[in-house]
Amino acid sequence: MPAIISLFVAVTLSLLVTRIASEALTLTGLSRQSARFQARSAFTGSGFTTQESEGVVNHPVRRRIIMWLMFLGNAGIVTVISSVVLTFVTTARSEQWILRLLLLFLGLALLSLIIRHRGFNRYLNRLVRWALRSWTNLDVRDYANLLHLKGEYRVMELQVNSSDWLANKQLHQLRLKAEGIMVLGIQRQDKTYIGAPNGSTYIRPLDLLILYGRKTALLELDSRRDDLTGEIAHEKAVRIQKYIMQEQAEQDVTSSESLSSH
Template structure:
């Protein structure tokens, strides 16, 4: 492989790396993780580093996240091997091949343009929306409202629901308006909204997208309400 081809391949590899990190950030977010934690997990998996015991629990407690992490680690390994191989080839070829400086210049300009584009919040938002829409269509709701069972009591359980898709029947309604406890036979124990913990849930509260909700009730009732909501 010539120096110029190796250089172009290396830049393409860098661009592909950033694109994959963004894609998997969206996929992790669809499993219920916040944006910052989703991005941290994506970068950690791609670099095979950065995990702490507490952070790794976010992956281990979800089958969907474990599958995503497994795929990302494989990509990370391939990127590492390819990157090292290309760098070694660049070093070897730099002393033997005739270097085309115009190719280097064009490659650098192209890389700068890509980096500028990736800094655009509008472009990133549109790209994320596209990935999210495609992911939901392909997985048929697999990433919608990740439900994690915390405790089981005979036929009832306590579950944590990462609300990424609001069921139409509860959207923009308070618990009182939909008579939540009697209609769905579920009790909302706690709502975590960002950094706010609502541990005294009242009838005027609503369940919103992005909430982490602690719910008590039967598994069938929980799954029927939150997993069939796309």
């Protein structure tokens, strides 16, 4: 009986470890389905090679989670195997074999029902997520992967000074979208955060802007001053963006024609 209990404890702990790891991976930006797959794969040592796996390995926080999973997984599997062997090898009489097999199957069936219960899963997910947010610092998302940042495109912070071209204007006056730049958020000096600001939002001195766009365009915007040269630079940036959009449109047409020909 002690061996069977130790088996159930090992299986329960294994399931709990993978659930915690799944939630931790979710906090780093992975989808819930991908996080569960990667956690179970690492814990069981399956070693599936996928594009998602490469994203996990290249992310420092995810890599640390996977390393702990691999370590605990090896220890857990050894414990389970040793418990099963101990249970059946130390028992000689057939009636005890049957009884222990019955207890083993009933216990695993009960554990499976509990794990699949939606209410239990919902409560456990909330508890694990609360614990991870309270006692760890895992909210480190791989924004480059989430936004599919490739080539020259970047997410960049820009501090607004009083002499900048951006200062003391509304977003619709700046026409940053015409330059191929998107304002994802604004951090005010008083720590107020404005997410997905609209056109009527004012840009104030000392604001911290979170911008998305081409690196060269973002760097040029950061050096732009509130004078005639700033307006000239803005118009030039708009023309460059129009040229880029035209090139992209021509590439799309060419690609569509190539696909239709096949």
